[in-house]
Amino acid sequence: MKYKHLIFDFDGVLVESNEIRFDGFRLLFKNYPQDQVERLVLYAKINGGLSRYEKIKYFFKQIRNEPIRDDNVQLLAKQYSELVKQKVIDAEPVKGSLEFLSNHKKNYDFAVVSGSDQEELRDVCKAREIDHFFLEILGSPASKESNIALLLTKMGWGRKSCLFIGDSINDFDAARANGIDFIGRNSNLINWGLTGNLTVVDDLSQLHLYLKGY
Secondary structure, X not given: OOOXXXXXXXXXXXXXXXXXXXXXXXXHOOOOOHHHHHHHHHHHHHOOOOOHHHHHHHHHHHHOOOOOOHHHHHHHHHHHHHHHHHHHHHOOEOOOHHHHHHHHOOOOEEEEEEEEEHHHHHHHHHHOXXXXXXXXXXXXXXXXXXXXXXXXXXXXXXXXXXXXXXXXXXXXXXXXXXXXXXEEEOOOOOOHHHHOOOOEEOOOOOHHHHHHOO
């Protein structure tokens, strides 16, 4: 068996929560011009996996051409969490995700690396009763690239035995930067055909069949 350690993104890979995240920005910035907010949502879709902290900064600095203090970024990020957290807890799991985790927890080590706020992410996983599957649950404000590097070092996992399953170009880049293999989940965030010869799955119901060959 080639892979021993599987690292999952969260939104769009384990849970169908991408649209909840996008709508959260619409609610957070409902008192701002709609065209500006939709530019942010488009940016969020193109840069799936980027932390909310970076997206909030982008909204003010790049779209509105306004400075924003770090304490205000933190405040808005907290408000955003309050808007989306329960909805993410209640969201549908990606097809096959729960079955895969339950059926293969003895075969692999599992971890989560997400762009979601780390404290919120851990609370959500606990509320969904899936936290026990994972040896580590890592999120923002640290980047995915740095969190994967931290995970590999902390756990002593070899790069060739690790696989990252994600649904965004940010996920793909984070895996590549750390020298680990990658599988894309088609959550309609990205046209995976543009990334070259890459394995892509529609959901996780067939993931075990792909891994069976390794």
